Amino acid sequence: MSRGQPQVNPGNIDYENAQLSFDENGQPFIILREQDKTNRLKGIEAHKANILAARTVANIMRSSLGPTGMDKMLVSGDQDVTVTNDGATILEKMEVDHQIGKLLVELSQSQDDEIGDGTTGVVVMAGALLSEAESLLTKGIHPIRIAHGYEKAVDICAKHLETISDSLNWTPDDVSSLHSTAYTTLGSKIINRYQDQMADIAVNSVLAVADLERKDVNFDLIKLEGKVGATLGDTMMVKGIILDKPMSHPQMTKEIKDAKIAILTCPFEPPKPKTKHNVDINTAESYMELYEQEQKYFIQQVQQCKDSGANLILCQWGFDDEANHLLLSNDLPSVRWVGGVEIELIAIATGGRIVPRFEELLPEKLGYAGMVREVEFGTMSDRMIVIEGCPNTRAVTVFVRGGNQMIVDEAKRSIHDAQCVVRNLIKDNRIVYGGGSCEIACSLRLQEEVCKDNTVEQYALQAFADALETIPLALAENSGFSPVNTLSKVKAAQIAEKNAHLGVDCLQRGTMDMKEQRVFETLIGKRQQMLLATQLVRMILKIDDIMTPSEY
C-alpha cells in the first residue's frame, strides 16, 4: 500500500479495499473496485435484511393456507386478472423483485414440480423457520449452529412422519381413499362447491393413464382443456381426445362410427417448388390449363385419401374452399389446422401414423376410433370434436367448463394439483393426516429431543418445533378461531390421547380427529415440504454479506 499510494488522494478513494499491481514495465498501479456504486450489508445486518424480506413474502401466503384460506387476485402489467389459491401461481404472478423473495418463489415452484400440492405450506414453513432463526441470532447463536440444528430437526421430523403415517390400501375397484386425498387437496380451492365431482375426475383421469406395474403416470396422456361457458358442474372427463376445432365444412357428417382416420401433415394444395419462380399466363388457354392442372392435384389427393379407406381426415394445415368442397362432395369429413401436439396425441391414441405425403397414405397407417363426433356448446360458433373409443384408451381429456376464463384457469390448476396428489399416492401409498396434526406431532417429538440435547443446538431444535406450530396456528387463524387457544387445545389432546391424528377442525365438523374427517395428505408431499423449506433456510442463513448495486 505504501509504495503505490499517491501523495494526493483524488476524491474519497477507499484504499483499504484497493489492490496494488504492477504493469509489464514494473510501474505500480492501483485497482479500485467501483466502491461507490455498491451497497453492502454484512454480518447480522445481512441476515436480518434477508429474513425480513423472506418473512414479508411468507406472510402474504399465510392467509391462503387451508380449506378456509383466502384467494388472491393478481393483476398483471397488461391488466390480465388471475384469481387463485395456488401458492406457486400466486408467487409466480406476484413478480417479486427482491433476491431473497425470488428464492421463495423458486422454493414454491420446486414443490410444485416435484409434488404438485403443498406450495403454500412450504413457503409459510420457510418463513416461520426464518423468523425463529432471527430470534436465535439476536441471542447470539451462530447461524451455522442454527443451520445444523435445523438439519438435525428435519431428520427427526422426517423419521417421525413415517412412524405416524398410514398405508392406504386401494385397488382399482376401491378408490375411495384416493378420492379422499384428492378431496382434501381440492378443499382449499375456489371450485370446492364441486369438490366431489372434481376429485372423481382427478382420480379417474390419473387411473386411466397410470401404469400400475411401474407405478408411474405419464401426464402427457392427460389433456386439460377448458372452455368458457356452462358451469363448473358440467366439467367432464372424456376417455379420448377433444379437439377444439369444428369440421371444415358445416355440412359434413357430424358423427362417424368406426372412424378410420388419416392423420396428415401435408396441405391439400398443389405442390410448390422450393425455389423462386414466376408463372406467366398470357392467354385464356394457358390459364385454363393451369386451372385444370390444379384441379387434377386436388382430385388426386382426395382420391388417395379415399383409396386408403379413410373416412375422416385430420390435417395439420389448412385447405382452401376448392379442396374443402371436393372433400365434402366425396363424403370425407375433415378437420383442418389441427395443432402439432394434438396430432401427436391423436396418433398415439388411435394407433395411427402421421403421414407427411399423400403418396404414403396406406390403409395400415390409418388411426382407429370407435366414435368421432362434433359437439356444439352454447352458440353455434362453439364446436368441438370428440374422439372416443381409441384402441390406446390411455389418453384422456378433462374438459373444464366455467362461467369465465378466471374460473376455468383456476379449475384447471386445482384439478392438476389433485391429479398430482393421486399420482404421488400411486408412487407411494403412505399418507399422513392434515389439519396441522402431523406438524403438531412432529413438534411434540422434537420437544422430547430438546430435553435430551445438551448442546447449543437444542435452541435450534426448539425453534424448529415452534416453527412447525405456525401451520396449525395459520389454519386456525384463517378459520376465524383464536389461534393460540385452538393450538393449545389440540396439543393437549394429542398428548392426553396419544393420538397423532388430532388437528385443527377448520370446517367445524365436530371432531378434531383428522382420520375420522378423512383429511389425508401424502407422506412424500409433507416430507418434501419440510425438507425443501429447511434447505432454503439453511442457504439463507449462510449468507452473511450482501452486495448490491446502489441503484437497486
Ligand SMILES: Nc1ncnc2c1ncn2[C@@H]1O[C@H](COP(=O)(O)OP(=O)(O)OP(=O)(O)O)[C@@H](O)[C@H]1O
Ligand atoms: N378439511 C380440512 N380440515 C383441516 N385442515 C385441512 C382440511 N383440508 C386441508 N387442510 C389443511 O390445509 C393445508 C393445505 O392448504 P392449501 O391447500 O391451501 O395449501 P397448500 O396445499 O400448502 O398449497 P397449494 O394447494 O396452494 O399448493 C394442509 O395443512 C391441510 O392439512
Ligand SMILES: [Mg+2]
Ligand atoms: Mg393444497
